[in-house]
Amino acid sequence: MLKVPDHQVAGHRACDEMIGPLVDDSGHFYKPLQNDERGSAEVAFYTSFSSNNNIPNHIGRFFPLFHGTQLIEASDGSGLHPHLVLQDVVSSYVNPSIMDVKIGSRTWYPEASEEYIHKCFKKDRESTSLALGFMISGLQVHGSEESGFWKPDKKLIKNFTSKDVRLVLRKFVSSNTSADSGMDPDCSFASTVYGGSAGILAQLLELKEWFEDQTIFHFCSCSVLMIYDKDSVSKGRSSGAEVKLVDFTHVVEGKGIIDHNFLGGLCSLIKFISEI
Numbered sequence: 692m693l694k695v696p697d698h699q700v701a702g703h704r705a706c707d708e709m710i711g712p713l714v715d716d717s718g719h720f721y722k723p724l725q726n727d728e729r730g731s732a733e734v735a736f737y738t739s740f741s742s743n744n745n746i747p748n749h750i751g752r753f754f755p756l757f758h759g760t761q762l763i764e765a766s767d768g769s770g771l772h773p774h775l776v777l778q779d780v781v782s783s784y785v786n787p788s789i790m791d792v793k794i795g796s797r798t799w800y801p802e803a804s805e806e807y808i809h810k811c812f813k814k815d816r817e818s819t820s821l822a823l824g825f826m827i828s829g830l831q832v833h834g835s836e837e838s839g840f841w842k843p844d845k846k847l848i849k850n851f852t853s854k855d856v857r858l859v860l861r862k863f864v865s866s867n868t869s870a871d872s873g874m875d876p877d878c879s880f881a882s883t884v885y886g887g888s889a890g891i892l893a894q895l896l897e898l899k900e901w902f903e904d905q906t907i908f909h910f911c912s913c914s915v916l917m918i919y920d921k922d923s924v925s926k927g928r929s930s931g932a933e934v935k936l937v938d939f940t941h942v943v944e945g946k947g948i949i950d951h952n953f954l955g956g957l958c959s960l961i962k963f964i965s966e967i
């Protein structure tokens with residue numbers, strides 16, 4: 692049975708008769724192919740990535756598993772539409788806290804049209820992308836059974852300044868996070884979620900090491916998803932903190948050159964998190 696995901700934090704959504712992703716109860720995430728070249732570009736990326744023998748196994752785990760494409764009924768009722776069939780990277784979590792961070796100080800690639808570059812450049816300058824090398828695209832933080840999720844709306848997130856980003860990265864790992872909380876975030880989950888040998892920071896550093904070397908792909912406009920489960924931490928279990936990369940509609944060939952745009956943004960995010 693396909694349904695609209697409960698835990699999508701950014702991107703095109705299935706609502707108001709708009710086509711958007713669907714999930715099933717077997718752990719699959721169906722992302723509709725965009726009709727323009729973005730859809731085919733993402734299929735081409737997953738196809739190439741999943742058959743590339745030069746990708747180390749420990750790096751492969753940062754990417755959703757790819758199960759090809761499938762024609763399924765679109766979420767907007769418009770009929771059969773091709774979808775990427777991906778691993779649903781949040782399906783194993785009960786109440787996942789998730790942050791989508793779009794990496795790179797620029798979200799355009801040099802080969803793009805002038806019009807597209809102009810559109811992206813404007814957004815990069817208005818968001819924190821240009822200044823920080825990354826921007827928060829969406830998030831949800833689980834509070835408690837009673838309070839549910841803190842999921843700031845898109846408009847608020849769009850206007851995040853560098854100072855807001857610093858605060859939100861703290862709120863993401865705090866127990867006193869809620870919509871109207873004026874309290875100083877306690878960061879009580881920081882050491883378990885960000886820290887530790889299996890924490891988010893360790894995973895980002897592992898990714899960084901690969902990006903310092905890989906010249907196969909340039910990941911324009913791609914996001915790092917950070918996911919964990921507060922309930923598990925509170926119950927003394929591991930947070931299950933995971934880093935995944937998503938959104939490969941604008942991946943281009945690396946042509947033997949390091950992806951300095953992604954690498955720089957990743958270093959900046961690492962620095963922000965390591966200071967918490």
Ligand SMILES: Nc1ncnc2c1ncn2[C@@H]1O[C@H](COP(=O)(O)OP(=O)(O)OP(=O)(O)O)[C@@H](O)[C@H]1O
Nearest residue numbers: 699700701702703720755777778779780791937938
């Ligand atoms: N494999 C996945 N498993 C679970 N959730 C996912 C997966 N891929 C994406 N998501 C969710 O969907 C959101 C949007 O994903 P993505 O960026 O791929 O979509 P998009 O519509 O191409 O975005 P944009 O409009 O920014 O280009 C993510 O923030 C995340 O919440």
Ligand SMILES: O=P(O)(O)O[C@@H]1[C@H](O)[C@H](O)[C@@H](OP(=O)(O)O)[C@H](OP(=O)(O)O)[C@H]1O
Nearest residue numbers: 702703725729798814828845849912940941
């Ligand atoms: O953040 P917002 O305001 O939702 O803006 C969207 C976001 O910037 C996407 O990255 C972009 O897709 P591309 O990166 O593929 O350009 C999309 O373009 P679209 O409206 O043409 O789909 C925008 O609408």
